[in-house]
Amino acid sequence: MLNLQAIRKERPEWLEQRKITMEGAVNGMYTKQVLAVSHRWDSPDHPDPSGKQLMVLRDFLREEANESFQLVFVDFCCMPQGDRSDTEDVEFGLMLPNVNLVYLGASVLILLDRSYLSRFWTQFEAWLSFMAPSPTGLVSESRAACKRYSIRLVHGAPEKLRESILEEWGQCTVLSAHLKLSSPDVSVTNQRDKDQQLPKILQLDVAIRDHALNSGVGHDLLTSRSMSGHDCDDxxxxxxxxxxxxxxxxxxxxxxxxxxxxxxxxxxxxxxxxxxxxxxxxxxxxxxxxxx
The missing domain is CATH 1.10.10 (Arc Repressor Mutant, subunit A)
Structure with a gap:
């Protein structure tokens, strides 16, 4: 797995730049074509030194049900890493505060291991993938008609972990998610990331309700969101x-x-x-x- 700087040098044809917007995420514009990967980094310098996560991702994309995906978002491959230039610093600073929109609007592949449920970013991404927009804000996947997430176990994780993540986050409300992720036992490499993203939980909920109201839409918003989704029933x-x-x-x-x-x-x-x-x-x- 190459980082973004290496891909730009060695395989620039692999990259396609897309703008992800709130409107697009709410209306399901990305769920059929864009897959976002939620995974824990296996080492501080590289998320997948053994290549095992990449193999699971490859096999997932080769499944017939997933042939519609044209673009894949992996943080290591799509956001500037390590020693960044001034230009890359600006780019990274624009992407990081808004990366939540990717996991709210795209389909999400969760690579679940034993440490996944201890990390801030992975739990935040999983919760976003379980959420769906509605005129009343974010609703949990148990109340939504559109399922955007898929779960694959990695590093010998037991099947019960699949039940654990769904129990922990599958029906978690906005306020509960904010409270859980604020807990000091939810670890993060850079505390500033956590401080920056926590307010986004409440802001996203308000923004989605405002979007529905200001657009003057009711079931049209929900219908377009469901009809555009990956394997959805509206x-x-x-x-x-x-x-x-x-x-x-x-x-x-x-x-x-x-x-x-x-x-x-x-x-x-x-x-x-x-x-x-x-x-x-x-x-x-x-x-x-x-x-x-």
């Missing part, structure tokens, strides 16, 4: 969004008829952003008839 998201929208339509009819408002609170809570957007659009078009 039924669950569509059902929740349509339920919320039906309550919005019912509310509009009652307001127009000046009748008492009675709608299902559960649907309004589940689609609060959709409701807010609809009410704002209606307020601009019609004078208020009642207070809700």
């Amino acid at each position: 039924g669950g998201w569509r059902a929740r969004a349509l339920a919320a929208e039906s309550e919005v339509e019912k509310l509009n009819r009652l307001l127009a008829q000046r009748q008492p408002v009675q709608v299902k609170a559960s649907n309004l809570c589940g689609g609060s952003k959709i409701l807010s957007a609809a009410l704002k659009r209606r307020a601009r078009a019609h004078p208020p008839l009642a207070q809700v």
Whole structure:
């Protein structure tokens, strides 16, 4: 496995530069074509001196189900390493604060070993891969219709580790993730990385909700996210969004008829952003008839 500087010198044709955006990550633009690898470095200077991780990655890409992937993101190969030039320092400084978008928007291959669940970066990346955007922010994979992650065991890791990572992070909320990753027993090589990335957890959640609201989208956002995903089914998201929208339509009819408002609170809570957007659009078009 070569680092980025070596690839630029010896195999520049291997590289393709892409801009990863919040909009693209939310809308599932990268899940079919881009695979991000989440792995623990086996040594401080090289993530895979034995080449075992690379072999697992190679075999994964050769599987028929994964033929759609055209680009692979590996931190060692895609971000400047070691002694960096001034230009590379600037490049690295732009990439590191935003690398979370890669693991939020791309499909993710988790190379799981015994030490994976003790490291900050690997756990953060795994949690992001278990998350999916919704009008209410980040939701866990158990509530999402789109599964973006795959897990492969390395270095003789036991099968039970697969259960452990799913139990630890598969249904972890935004606040719980922030609390867990803030713990001092979650180790990181560079403490500044942890200090920089922890606020991103809460910021991402807010940014995704704002994106859904400002775009004026409800189930359209969720549908595009699911339909663009790798091996996804959008039924669950569509059902929740349509339920919320039906309550919005019912509310509009009652307001127009000046009748008492009675709608299902559960649907309004589940689609609060959709409701807010609809009410704002209606307020601009019609004078208020009642207070809700």
